[in-house]
Each structure stands twice: as structure tokens, then as C-alpha cells.
Amino acid sequence: MxxxxxHLEAHLKELRRGSVLLACLLILRxxxxxxxxxxxxxxxxxxxxxxxxxxxxxxxxxxxxxxSEWDTDGPRPRKYYATSEQGMDLARxxxxxxxxxxxxxxxxxxxxx
Amino acid sequence: xxxxxxxxxxGATLRSIPENQRAxxxxxxxxxxxxxxxxxxxxxxxxxTAEQEVLEALGDPDRLAAGYSGRPGYxxxxxxxxxxxxxxxxxxxxVVPIVTAIIAVLQVIAGDDIxxxxxETLGMAIALVVHIAFWTTLVFAxxxxxxxxxxxxxxxxxxxxxxxxxxxxxLGDTIGSLVFLVFxxxxxxxxxxxxxVTGDTGTPVxxxxxxxxxxxxxYFVVVLTAEIVFEITKYRVGSWTWALAxxxxxxxxxxxxxxxxxxxxxxxxxxxxFERIGWGSEPxxxxxxxxxxxxxxxxxxxxxxxxxxxKAKK
Numbered sequence: 001m002x003x004x005x006x007h008l009e010a011h012l013k014e015l016r017r018g019s020v021l022l023a024c025l026l027i028l029r030x031x032x033x034x035x036x037x038x039x040x041x042x043x044x045x046x047x048x049x050x051x052x053x054x055x056x057x058x059x060x061x062x063x064x065x066x067x068s069e070w071d072t073d074g075p076r077p078r079k080y081y082a083t084s085e086q087g088m089d090l091a092r093x094x095x096x097x098x099x100x101x102x103x104x105x106x107x108x109x110x111x112x113x
Numbered sequence: 114x115x116x117x118x119x120x121x122x123x124g125a126t127l128r129s130i131p132e133n134q135r136a137x138x139x140x141x142x143x144x145x146x147x148x149x150x151x152x153x154x155x156x157x158x159x160x161x162t163a164e165q166e167v168l169e170a171l172g173d174p175d176r177l178a179a180g181y182s183g184r185p186g187y188x189x190x191x192x193x194x195x196x197x198x199x200x201x202x203x204x205x206x207x208v209v210p211i212v213t214a215i216i217a218v219l220q221v222i223a224g225d226d227i228x229x230x231x232x233e234t235l236g237m238a239i240a241l242v243v244h245i246a247f248w249t250t251l252v253f254a255x256x257x258x259x260x261x262x263x264x265x266x267x268x269x270x271x272x273x274x275x276x277x278x279x280x281x282x283x284l285g286d287t288i289g290s291l292v293f294l295v296f297x298x299x300x301x302x303x304x305x306x307x308x309x310v311t312g313d314t315g316t317p318v319x320x321x322x323x324x325x326x327x328x329x330x331x332y333f334v335v336v337l338t339a340e341i342v343f344e345i346t347k348y349r350v351g352s353w354t355w356a357l358a359x360x361x362x363x364x365x366x367x368x369x370x371x372x373x374x375x376x377x378x379x380x381x382x383x384x385x386x387f388e389r390i391g392w393g394s395e396p397x398x399x400x401x402x403x404x405x406x407x408x409x410x411x412x413x414x415x416x417x418x419x420x421x422x423x424k425a426k427k
Binding site for chain 1: 137138140141142144145147148149152170171172176177180181183
């Protein structure tokens with residue numbers, strides 16, 4: 001990786017950091033488990049490491065933004081997370097804030113320098 | 114599983130996680146690892162390779178455990194770092210020189226020779242630096258991990274240093290004063306055992322009266338050390354203030370008044386020293402030397418005090 005590529009990578013990571021939480025809250029409107037969520041995030045283009053995501057899920061649960069339930073019926077027991085009411089409220093707040101930022105940036109981009 | 118890698122990985126992660134959370138985290142982590150391995154197997158990866166790839170992607174188990182338990186992956190975070198740095202600096206420039214000077218003086222009083230005083234004082238100074246650094250760091254690391262919001266010396270506008278002004282405490286002045294003060298302390302301390310004049314038995318004859326060691330010389334060393342702290346404080350404040358000028362007045366009085374008293378009551382010089390160099394038993398002869406010394410000390414003290422207040426007024 002060249003110097004420029006490493007910098008670009010760092011900038012992109014910084015820019016997208018805040019989107020991981022929002023993406024999780026949105027995806028988990030229908031219940032999901034750790035690895036399944038990781039795959040969905042990857043498919044959606046949200047870049048997050050497993051060792052960041054798994055502890056984060058437990059933290060969000062502790063904060064009351066997610067609820068969890070063990071499903072022992074499948075081939076292996078899995079912990080399913082789902083976005084709580086509180087989590088949905090936060091998701092709406094974050095979403096409108098995210099759109100505000102997008103609009104502002106678009107306007108700035110349109111303005112002639 | 115073909116290997117025990119997953120077991121070892123899970124074990125290493127759980128090691129530092131509180132007992133009551135372990136079972137739940139273990140079950141979830143194992144399920145996640147198995148899911149990931151399975152996904153790779155269905156893509157046609159060999160079982161052993163799949164397990165290795167999954168665990169490598171999860172990375173350092175200590176880091177993962179820190180994520181689960183919410184512990185920071187650093188010793189002192191940005192919230193406390195600058196308070197930590199400031200406190201460390203203050204302790205280093207005050208405690209270390211003061212304690213070192215006191216220890217040196219005590220050893221000289223105890224009659225140790227200069228070589229061992231120097232060696233022990235240096236060793237003590239190094240030990241002090243290490244201790245201060247260690248304990249300060251430990252306390253801040255504990256604060257960082259306590260999870261409490263500990264208010265460590267919050268920064269306010271009042272802590273801004275003054276702009277360096279003309280005719281105020283400059284670095285050159287400060288260094289000059291410090292060199293002079295250290296030299297004065299060294300002169301007092303070393304005068305006991307180092308002298309160009311020796312007695313009949315070859316022992317050095319001190320220029321100053323040895324009686325002074327019972328009280329006055331330790332006293333002067335303490336006052337001069339206080340002046341070192343004062344000079345450093347003055348430099349850090351950046352300019353003269355009324356408070357600094359007042360302290361300067363007090364320090365000058367603490368030094369000059371006893372010095373002049375001792376000079377005029379002929380307690381400063383060692384008569385034996387003057388006998389040895391052939392000046393006769395009356396050290397200052399007609400008292401010229403004493404008068405010159407009194408005038409110099411008095412004028413320097415008065416000038417220094419006035420200068421301090423004059424600069425504070427600006």
C-alpha cells in the first residue's frame with residue numbers, strides 16, 4: 001500500500017465510522033445474529049471488523065438500544081439481537097442528522113469555489 | 114474441529130473477562146466463529162485454513178477482550194494526558210531539586226566527603242525522578258480505568274501563561290540566576306571540605322567559620338533553594354507580579370539580614386584561615402573587607418527588591 005492509499009483508507013474509515021451504528025440499528029429492525037449481521041454490513045458496503053462489531057453489539061444491548069434473545073432451536077445456539085424502541089428513536093435521530101450532513105455537503109459541492 | 118486453535122483463542126479472550134459474563138460471551142463468540150468457518154467451508158476453503166483465517170481476522174484476543182469489557186487499550190487517554198503531563202513537570206522541577214539539595218546539605222553536615230555526597234545525591238535524584246514518574250503514572254492509569262469522571266486540574270483561562278514582555282522574566286535572566294544560585298549553594302556546601310589552605314595535619318581549613326554549620330549554613334542553603342524555586346516560578350508565570358515582588362522582598366530579607374548580621378558580628382570568616390594566609394588573626398584587619406561585603410550584599414538586595422516592584426508595576 002502506498003502512502004497515498006494508506007491516507008485515503010484512513011480518511012474513508014474516519015468518514016464512515018459513525019455510519020456503523022446507524023446501519024446496525026436499521027438492519028436489526030428484523031432480528032439478526034453476530035455473523036449474519038457482519039455479512040449484511042459487508043454486502044451493504046459498511047466496513048467493520050468482527051472484533052469491533054461483536055463487543056459493540058453487547059454494548060448497545062447494555063445501553064438498551066438493542067434487545068437480545070438466545071435461539072437454541074437451530075443447528076447451533078445463536079444470540080439474536082433486535083433494535084429496541086429506544087434504538088429506533090435513536091436511529092431516526094441519526095438518520096435525519098446524516099441526511100442533513102449529506103445535504104449540506106451537496107450544497108457546498110455545488111457552490112462555485 | 115480439527116485443531117484446538119478455536120478453544121485456545123476463546124480461552125485467551127475470556128481470561129480477562131469478568132466471571133459473570135464469561136458463559137454468555139463464550140457461547141456467542143463460539144457461535145460467531147463457527148458461523149464464519151462454515152461460511153468459508155461452503156466457499157470451498159479447506160477446514161484447517163478456514164479456521165486459521167477466521168481467527169486471524171478476529172485478531173489479538175486481548176484487544177477483543179478489551180472491547181467486551183470496555184477497558185481502554187491505552188495507559189492514559191487524551192482526557193487526562195495533559196493534566197498528567199503538567200503535574201509531572203511541576204513535580205519534577207520542584208520536588209526533585211528541593212529534596213536533592215536538602216539531602217546534599219544533610220550529608221555534608223554529617224561530614225561525608227565530597228565524592229560520596231556527590232554520588233549519593235546523584236543516586237537519590239535519579240531514584241526520585243523514577244519514583245515520581247512511576248507513582249504519578251500509576252495514579253493516572255488508575256483514574257483512567259476507574260470509569261469515574263475525576264476532575265483533574267481542569268484547564269481554565271487563568272492558567273494561560275502571560276505573554277513574554279520586555280524587561281520581564283526572560284529565559285536568559287532565569288538561567289543566569291539559577292547558575293548563580295547553584296554556584297552559591299555549591300560554594301557553601303563545598304567550602305567545608307575544599308580549601309586552598311590546609312592545617313598542620315593536612316586537613317583543609319575552611320574559608321568560613323565552621324561554627325556556621327550548626328545552623329546558619331543549612332539555613333542559607335534552604336533560603337537559596339527557595340530562591341531557585343522562586344526563579345523557576347517567576348519564569349513560568351512569565352512576568353513580575355505584585356505577589357512575586359513581595360515574595361522576592363521576603364527572600365531577599367531572609368538572606369541579606371542574617372548575612373549582614375553575621376558579617377558585622379564577625380561570625381562569617383574563619384580566623385584560622387586568615388592566620389594561615391598571613392593576614393593575622395583579625396580576619397578583616399581594619400574591617401574593610403567586612404564593610405565592602407556588607408555594602409555589596411545590602412545594595413544587591415535593595416536593588417533586587419526595587420527592581421521586582423518596578424517591573425511588577427509595569
